[in-house]
Each structure stands twice: as structure tokens, then as C-alpha cells.
Amino acid sequence: MKIHSSTGLHGCVTVPGDKSVSHRSVMLGALADGVTHVTGFLMGEDCLSTIDCFRKMGVAIEVGVDHDVTVHGVGLHGLREPSERLYTGNSGTTTRLISGILAGQAFPVSLTGDASIEKRPMGRVITPLRQMGADITGVDDKFCPLSIRPSRLHGIEYTLPVASAQLKSAILLAGLYADGPTTVIEPAPSRDHTERMLRQLGCRVEAEGCRITVYPPEKLTASDVAVPADISSAAFFLVAGAIVPNSEVTIRSVGVNPTRDGVIEVLQNMGADITLFNRRDDGEPVCDVTVRSSRLHGVEIGGALIPRLIDELPVLAVAAAFAEGETIIRDAAELKVKESNRILAMVTELTRAGADVTETADGMIIRGGKPLRGASFETYNDHRIAMSMAVCALACAGESEIQNDAVVAISYPDFFDTLRQLGGEPV
Numbered sequence: 001m002k003i004h005s006s007t008g009l010h011g012c013v014t015v016p017g018d019k020s021v022s023h024r025s026v027m028l029g030a031l032a033d034g035v036t037h038v039t040g041f042l043m044g045e046d047c048l049s050t051i052d053c054f055r056k057m058g059v060a061i062e063v064g065v066d067h068d069v070t071v072h073g074v075g076l077h078g079l080r081e082p083s084e085r086l087y088t089g090n091s092g093t094t095t096r097l098i099s100g101i102l103a104g105q106a107f108p109v110s111l112t113g114d115a116s117i118e119k120r121p122m123g124r125v126i127t128p129l130r131q132m133g134a135d136i137t138g139v140d141d142k143f144c145p146l147s148i149r150p151s152r153l154h155g156i157e158y159t160l161p162v163a164s165a166q167l168k169s170a171i172l173l174a175g176l177y178a179d180g181p182t183t184v185i186e187p188a189p190s191r192d193h194t195e196r197m198l199r200q201l202g203c204r205v206e207a208e209g210c211r212i213t214v215y216p217p218e219k220l221t222a223s224d225v226a227v228p229a230d231i232s233s234a235a236f237f238l239v240a241g242a243i244v245p246n247s248e249v250t251i252r253s254v255g256v257n258p259t260r261d262g263v264i265e266v267l268q269n270m271g272a273d274i275t276l277f278n279r280r281d282d283g284e285p286v287c288d289v290t291v292r293s294s295r296l297h298g299v300e301i302g303g304a305l306i307p308r309l310i311d312e313l314p315v316l317a318v319a320a321a322f323a324e325g326e327t328i329i330r331d332a333a334e335l336k337v338k339e340s341n342r343i344l345a346m347v348t349e350l351t352r353a354g355a356d357v358t359e360t361a362d363g364m365i366i367r368g369g370k371p372l373r374g375a376s377f378e379t380y381n382d383h384r385i386a387m388s389m390a391v392c393a394l395a396c397a398g399e400s401e402i403q404n405d406a407v408v409a410i411s412y413p414d415f416f417d418t419l420r421q422l423g424g425e426p427v
């Protein structure tokens with residue numbers, strides 16, 4: 001994909017449904033009694049992997065037109081043994097959350113994903129699930145493929161070593177099958193979509209600060225899900241609208257759950273002209289967002305803010321490269337164990353464009369404001385790196401190339417179409 005320097009982005013767009021909420025709508029819909037109608041579902045490859053896994057366990061799932069999905073729930077104990085190993089593709093969310101569910105089933109199962117998934121840390125899930133009594137093994141007790149056999153689970157209290165919604169969710173989902181309450185203590189609040197949806201389905205979930213307790217329910221009752229637009233996908237256009245001169249972009253119905261909206265807070269702190277309007281709540285808070293091009297300045301990003309914008313850090317690094325002054329990203333070592341090492345990937349690709357960036361042990365330092373030039377950018381088979389560098393290309397001088405651009409299909413199959421719609425003109 002070739003991308004030219006842009007003279008301005010204009011328009012009003014809708015970005016696809018939230019990936020985290022879409023995954024959970026299928027998983028919890030499958031475990032509920034009754035039928036779940038999901039609207040705004042993300043038809044990205046990751047969420048299709050989740051659908052595929054649950055279909056292999058006997059759940060009827062209809063995928064309609066217009067991002068509608070219908071899940072025919074089989075109840076907490078209605079999943080069936082799959083005839084083959086479950087394949088989770090490129091999706092860390094599918095792999096980790098489903099492990100928690102599988103730990104409570106009465107049949108053995110094994111699962112794995114693609115080459116990237118086989119490198120991502122699973123020991124963080126194996127350890128607490130074993131404490132609950134799960135019979136789960138992985139390669140060196142750290143990696144996929146995972147094998148899970150039937151066992152009795154008990155409730156535990158577990159302090160997470162990292163603020164991870166996937167780890168928290170895996171434990172809470174296993175907790176649905178435990179003989180008593182399960183408590184998870186997070187170092188900082190991570191996205192709470194699992195807790196919200198469990199409550200919506202009638203399950204008792206108590207949260208007191210960073211301490212979350214799930215009480216095993218007799219059943220979950222199906223409830224329809226309206227998936228908000230994904231703030232992680234909107235982030236690409238928020239940054240593009242801010243750094244490309246003469247731009248004004250509106251994104252409709254963006255999910256602004258307070259555990260996810262750190263990107264807006266940081267861009268506003270950097271001086272971005274961002275307006276939120278039309279606030280409403282449909283299980284998850286949503287609003288429309290307008291961004292206009294503005295002069296940005298460097299900021300420090302770290303601490304409890306990190307889990308609220310972990311997936312937006314690559315594109316925030318792009319914003320920082322076009323901002324005046326220094327931006328320091330710290331406490332973000334988790335970025336090294338995503339679909340790629342996102343710290344190394346962004347430092348390498350921004351440097352290729354001529355930016356002044358230094359890698360640190362848990363983040364990077366970006367001295368912004370240097371004019372950047374187009375280049376041929378690598379994507380490391382990572383959707384967020386591909387889209388971040390596409391945004392960067394819009395504000396670089398001349399022409400750029402995004403290698404292996406098809407990887408965007410993991411979370412945003414129509415990304416380049418949206419860019420065209422706004423006048424970004426990829427060719």
C-alpha cells in the first residue's frame with residue numbers, strides 16, 4: 001500500500017465495533033441461557049477466531065449482514081468437546097479468555113494460535129488457573145499449545161503481576177465454575193468489559209477499586225449487546241486528524257469507557273483540539289468525537305494511565321514524533337509481548353522516517369518536531385504497527401509504502417477505505 005503526504009483529512013466516519021466487547025459478546029453469549037443478538041460486531045479476523053472456537057464446541061452462531069451476530073447460548077455447562085484442537089489465530093484475547101472458560105469444562109481440549117501467539121506469554125494464565133485447581137499445561141509451562149483437562153475449580157484470591165484485562169478476565173471466567181467466590185486484585189484498573197457484561201447477564205460481580213470478586217452463578221441469562229465503535233481503531237484517525245494540517249474529522253459512537261479512554265486524555269494534554277459530544281450509554285458509554293489539526297507538544301505517559309491506552313501507544317508515539325519537545329513513555333514493558341515487540345517496532349520505523357527516538361527498558365523517548373520523510377515501513381505482522389505507520393505516512397513528506405498492509409484485517413479490515421473516505425488517498 002502506497003500512501004502520500006496528505007494536505008488535509010475531512011469527513012465523518014464510523015469505525016468498526018470494539019474488538020474486546022465483540023469477543024466477550026460471543027464468549028458470554030455462548031455460556032448464557034437464551035439467544036444473544038449482537039449489533040455492531042467487529043468482523044475482524046481475531047473475533048472470527050473466537051466465533052470459530054465456539055462453533056467447534058457446538059454453539060450455533062449466525063453471522064448476518066451489517067455486523068449482526070446471533071449467538072444461541074448453550075448455558076454454562078452446555079459446551080461440547082471439539083473434535084479437533086481449537087485454533088485462536090492471532091488473537092491473544094481469544095487464547096487467554098477461552099483458557100479460563102475451558103478450565104471449567106468437563107472435557108479435555110487443546111488450543112493454539114499462529115506463530116505470534118506461540119511466542120506470547122501464557123504462563124501468566126497457567127499459574128493462577130492451576131492455583132484454582134485447573135489441570136492445564138503448556139510448552140515449558142509458558143507458551144501455547146495449551147492442554148486443558150477436566151478438574152474441580154475452587155475460588156482463589158489472586159494479585160495480578162501486571163495490569164492485564166486478559167489475565168483478569170481468564171481468572172474471572174474460570175471463577176464462574178469455581179466452588180466459591182474468586183477475587184482478582186489488579187495493580188491498576190484495566191478494561192472492565194468482562195465485569196460489565198457478566199453483570200448484564202445477571203452474574204454478581206463486585207468491584208472495590210482494583211479488587212474484583214465474581215460469585216459463581218447458577219446460570220447466565222442472555223442479554224443483547226450493542227457493541228460501541230472501537231476507541232483503539234478511532235485512535236488512528238484522532239491522531240491523523242491532529243497531525244495532518246487542515247483536517248477536521250468526526251468519528252461517530254466511539255466507546256469511551258473510562259478504562260479505555262486514556263488516548264483522548266493524552267492527546268488533549270498534548271494540545272489536540274478534540275471535542276466529545278452526544279454522550280449516551282448503551283451498556284458501555286459512547287459519544288461522537290471531533291478532532292481538528294492542532295500544534296501538539298510533548299508529554300509524559302506512564303503509571304496507571306498505561307492500561308487505559310496500552311493499544312494506542314504505537315499511534316501516540318507517531319503523534320509525539322510530530323509534537324514539539326520531548327515525550328517520555330514509561331511503565332509500558334507490556335508492549336514488548338503484544339503481536340510484535342511494539343516498542344522496538346515503533347522505534348525502528350519512526351527512526352526510518354527520520355525521527356529522533358530512543359528505546360528504553362519500559363518505553364521510549366521521542367524528541368519530536370523534526371520534519372519526517374516517507375519510507376518503506378515494515379509492519380512486523382502487527383495490525384497496530386501497520387495502521388500507526390500509515391498515519392505517520394500521511395504527515396511525512398513524499399510517498400511511503402506500508403509493507404504487508406493486509407495485516408490490518410486482524411482488527412480493522414476496512415482501514416484503508418476509511419482513510420480514502422477522509423481524503424487520505426492510499427493507492
Ligand code: SPQ
Nearest residue numbers: 020090091092093164165166167310311338339
Ligand atoms: O487480543 P490481542 O492480540 O492481545 O490484542 C491486543 C490488540 O492490540 O488488539 C493486544 F495486542 O489488545 C488487547 C489489549 O492489549 C485486548 C485486551 C482485551 O480485550 O482484554 C486487553 C489488552 O491486553 P492485556 O494483555 O493488557 O490484557
